[in-house]
Amino acid sequence: MRLGVIDIGSNTVHVLVMDARHGARPVPQVSQKSTVRLMRYLEPDGSISDEGVAALTEAVGRAAEVGREHGTGGTLALATSALREAANGAQVLAALTAEAGVPIEVLAGDDEARLTFLAARRWYGWGAGRLLLLDIGGGSLEIATGVDEEPDVALSLPLGAGRTTRAFLFESDPPAPQDVDRLREHVRGVLAGAVAPVREAPAPDHVVATSKTFRSLARLAGMPRDVLGPTGRWRMRREHLEDWVPRLARLSSVDRTVLPGIGPGRALQIVAGGVVAEETMRALGVDEVEICPWALREGAILRRLDHL
Numbered sequence: 001m002r003l004g005v006i007d008i009g010s011n012t013v014h015v016l017v018m019d020a021r022h023g024a025r026p027v028p029q030v031s032q033k034s035t036v037r038l039m040r041y042l043e044p045d046g047s048i049s050d051e052g053v054a055a056l057t058e059a060v061g062r063a064a065e066v067g068r069e070h071g072t073g074g075t076l077a078l079a080t081s082a083l084r085e086a087a088n089g090a091q092v093l094a095a096l097t098a099e100a101g102v103p104i105e106v107l108a109g110d111d112e113a114r115l116t117f118l119a120a121r122r123w124y125g126w127g128a129g130r131l132l133l134l135d136i137g138g139g140s141l142e143i144a145t146g147v148d149e150e151p152d153v154a155l156s157l158p159l160g161a162g163r164t165t166r167a168f169l170f171e172s173d174p175p176a177p178q179d180v181d182r183l184r185e186h187v188r189g190v191l192a193g194a195v196a197p198v199r200e201a202p203a204p205d206h207v208v209a210t211s212k213t214f215r216s217l218a219r220l221a222g223m224p225r226d227v228l229g230p231t232g233r234w235r236m237r238r239e240h241l242e243d244w245v246p247r248l249a250r251l252s253s254v255d256r257t258v259l260p261g262i263g264p265g266r267a268l269q270i271v272a273g274g275v276v277a278e279e280t281m282r283a284l285g286v287d288e289v290e291i292c293p294w295a296l297r298e299g300a301i302l303r304r305l306d307h308l
Contacts, residue, residue: 001019001020001021001073001074001302001308002017002018002019002020002029002070002071002072002073002075002077003017003020003026003072003074003076003304003305004016004017004018004067004070004072004074004075005017005075005076005077005078005257005297005300005301006060006063006064006067006075006076006077006078006100006104007078007080007296007297007300008056008060008077008078008079008080008082008083008096009038009040009080009082009102009137009138009139010037010038010080010081010082010137010138010139010160010162011035011036011037011039011138011161011162011265012033012035012059012138012265013033013034013036013059013060013062013063013136014031014032014033014034014063014281014297015030015031015032015033015058015062015063015064015066016028016031016297016298016301017029017030017031017065017066017067017070017072018055018298018301018307019038020145020301021305022305022308024305026109026298026301026302026305029070029297030111032062032066034058034059034062034063035265035305036052036055036056036059037138037162037168037265037268038052038055038056038082038138038162039082039138039139039162039163039165040052040120040166041053041055042086042166043087045087046085046086046087047086047087047088048082048083048086048088048089048092049169053092053095055096056096056212057095057096057099060077060096060099060100061099061277063100064099064100064102067272070283074304075100075101075102076102076103076105076300076301076304077096077097077100077102077103077104077105078105078106078107078296078297078300079093079104079105079106079107079300080107080112080137080139080140080296081109081137081138081139081140081156081158081160081163082138083096083106083141084106084107084108084109085139086191088218089106092286093106104199109140109142109155109156109157110125110134110154110156110197112137112140112142112156113135113142113143113144113151113154113155113156114143114144114150114151114154114294114299115135115296115299115300115301115303116133116135116142116296116299116301117131117133117144117149117150117151117154117209118149118150118299118302119210119229119292119294119295119296119298119299119302120133120208120292120294120295121146121149121209122149122294122298122302123149123262123292123293123294123298124206124208125180128205128206128207129204129205129206130144130145130146130147130149130201130202130203130204130205131144131145131147131204131205131206131207131208132144132204132206132207132208132284132286133145133208133209133210133292134149134200134207134208134209134210134212134214134277134280134281134286134289134294135211135214135296136159136160136161136208136209136211136214136273136277137161137211137213137267137277138160138161138162138163138269139158139159139160139162139163140157140158140159140160140163141154141156141157141158141159141160141276141280142154142155142156142157143155143195143198143280143284145158145198145201145204146256147202151306152201153198153201155195155198156178157190157191157198158190158279159187159190159191159276160276161213161269161270161272161273161276162269162272164183164186164187164269164272164275164276165268165269165271165272167183167186168180168182168183168186168272169183169271169272172251173252173253173268174249174250174251174253174271175249175259175271177249179248179270183265183272183275184275184279186227187275187276187279187280188279188283191222191279191280191283192283193281195284198283198284199284204277206290207284207286207288207289207290208289208290208291208292208293209277209289209290209291209292210291210294212266213269213273213274213276213277214236214277214289214291215234215261215265215291216261216263216266216270216273217236217240217241217244217261217274217277218234218236218261218289218291219260219261219294220234220248220259220260220261220262221236221237221240221241221242223243231284234287234290234291235288235290235291236288236289236291237263237287237288238278238281238282238286238287238288239287241274241277241278241281242278244274245271245274245275245278248270248271248274248296249271253268253283254267255268256270272293
């Protein structure tokens, strides 16, 4: 069976087409994304501007066309925090649904965490024991921990890389040191009031991180891959972030693009993403993360297969 998933996020609209059958590992066939950076289209009242709706609609239309071109037998469409929280989210959702040609499921934050956790659990397998999952999106940070496919704790916090860039680091490029300090204090405050259930859970056997932000930071850190199968796994230590985040903050977004792992679509918000990653690891007492290649989209397809 060929399945597709359209992920309408705060930073990108990403379509993934996979060949999948129950009990087998899904095999990716096509992965394509359009960078939208929706946070720049938010109006003061929290609504998405007409220009932003147009950009989203065009990106969703392209994603739906990719699915049709590659003969998907079924396509899922998911929307996350940006659409969930927009003041005009219902109207925008109606327009995007018509363009996608399928119903769009607007995920609650904890559902994002649960689907991403499912993907990580299937990737690592039962033998990995208890997992602690970290995922930094454009609008939110997801944290989940557990020993089964359903996590014991699933959190979604408003600490996405795009959201925090817009709120704290949007005035100058590179950002002013005092603005980076303000962001760091804000992240610490949000985490301090939210992560107690995670800290009180049993210690994880593996701490895994998903999302483009973590992958970019890990590549930047230059940590070698483990020899674990054909792809290996990137690892990253908190000390790497402590070293790299101040250096990134001193560079303009254009200058950051010459660094490994930092493309134009990620350069503007990588500083905020690095601060969130570093402070989350510190708040949870985590020294090192393993980068998991599966995340929300794979979790959605796996859940769909389970239901079928």
